Amino acid sequence: MTDATDRDFWQPVSGFDLPRYAGLPTFMRLPFVPPGHARFAEVDVGLVGAPWDGGTTNRPGPRHGPRQLRDLSTMIRAQNGVTRVRPFEAVRCADLGDVSPNPADLMDSLARMEDFFSKVRAADIVPLTAGGDHLCTLPILRALGRERPLGMIHFDSHTDLFHSYFGGTMYTHGTPFRRAVEEGLLDPKRVCQIGIRGSAYDWEDRDFAAAVGIRIIPIEEFHARSVEDVMAEARAIVGDGETYVSYDIDFVDPAFAPGTGTPEVGGPTSWQALSVARLLDGVKVVGADLVEVSPPFDPSGGTAFLGASILLELLCVIACSLTSSAAGGSE
Numbered sequence: 001m002t003d004a005t006d007r008d009f010w011q012p013v014s015g016f017d018l019p020r021y022a023g024l025p026t027f028m029r030l031p032f033v034p035p036g037h038a039r040f041a042e043v044d045v046g047l048v049g050a051p052w053d054g055g056t057t058n059r060p061g062p063r064h065g066p067r068q069l070r071d072l073s074t075m076i077r078a079q080n081g082v083t084r085v086r087p088f089e090a091v092r093c094a095d096l097g098d099v100s101p102n103p104a105d106l107m108d109s110l111a112r113m114e115d116f117f118s119k120v121r122a123a124d125i126v127p128l129t130a131g132g133d134h135l136c137t138l139p140i141l142r143a144l145g146r147e148r149p150l151g152m153i154h155f156d157s158h159t160d161l162f163h164s165y166f167g168g169t170m171y172t173h174g175t176p177f178r179r180a181v182e183e184g185l186l187d188p189k190r191v192c193q194i195g196i197r198g199s200a201y202d203w204e205d206r207d208f209a210a211a212v213g214i215r216i217i218p219i220e221e222f223h224a225r226s227v228e229d230v231m232a233e234a235r236a237i238v239g240d241g242e243t244y245v246s247y248d249i250d251f252v253d254p255a256f257a258p259g260t261g262t263p264e265v266g267g268p269t270s271w272q273a274l275s276v277a278r279l280l281d282g283v284k285v286v287g288a289d290l291v292e293v294s295p296p297f298d299p300s301g302g303t304a305f306l307g308a309s310i311l312l313e314l315l316c317v318i319a320c321s322l323t324s325s326a327a328g329g330s331e
């Protein structure tokens, strides 16, 4: 947690001091504190780039996501516009840099990412990751969920629960949560997937979810209920145990977030997209991500700006969770 003596080091650059388009674009204009930096161990919440899309089965591009998200995140200011939370004063936040993938080797990329996030976890830093495609979440869960299964709240058009693709390929951005359940990284009875929609080849992913007890809130149910009601159920499912939050930008309607590889129409608005993240308040978040922003399909930067804004909402929830547990709150 921060104290007045070194608070300045951890504050983002203000647009009142240096124009937003100037300077080096770290996430939210935070200090750059990669592993090996003298102050790495002091970080509470680390923003990480995962520039890898080797699990993509359709239109590639999310490997370029972290750089564009950093650029558009220079629009983020110090205070949440709704909750008035000031996360950069509540906890020490920093840009930890990018995990270095191997774009020519999927399994090596998974190993490199797990290794990076193991260092983050060993330093007791809560990672907030910008993808990358959704397969990036699997090595994060391997690093964070190794000792005990985590709960998860997952926003997406897709379940990403398929067994395999192309006759036996086990690792794609459509399979990470199937692997995570099989590997004991997630407790399926504490997993809630929200926003699922679109045409399908079959129901194999849904059958698996039903068999292991994963709760799916499909889009037709999401729209029929209030956002508050849906999120109250999601919070009840994960309870007060350790929980990961995974946010695929294709959860949002492509009218608001066209810059992604596998869009599905009929989704939430940008306001609903922010609201669901804000309503994670009270969840014990041990890590979170925002994945599948694809700059080649996002020439205006609008999808990346929404992604950066969702990252801020997630960061505020994490900051509140850390300060309340440090004060002897819910934990």
Ligand code: MN
Residues within 6 Å of the ligand: 134, 156, 158, 160, 173, 248, 292
């Ligand atoms: Mn996904």
Ligand code: MN
Residues within 6 Å of the ligand: 156, 157, 158, 248, 250, 251, 262, 292
């Ligand atoms: Mn998706």
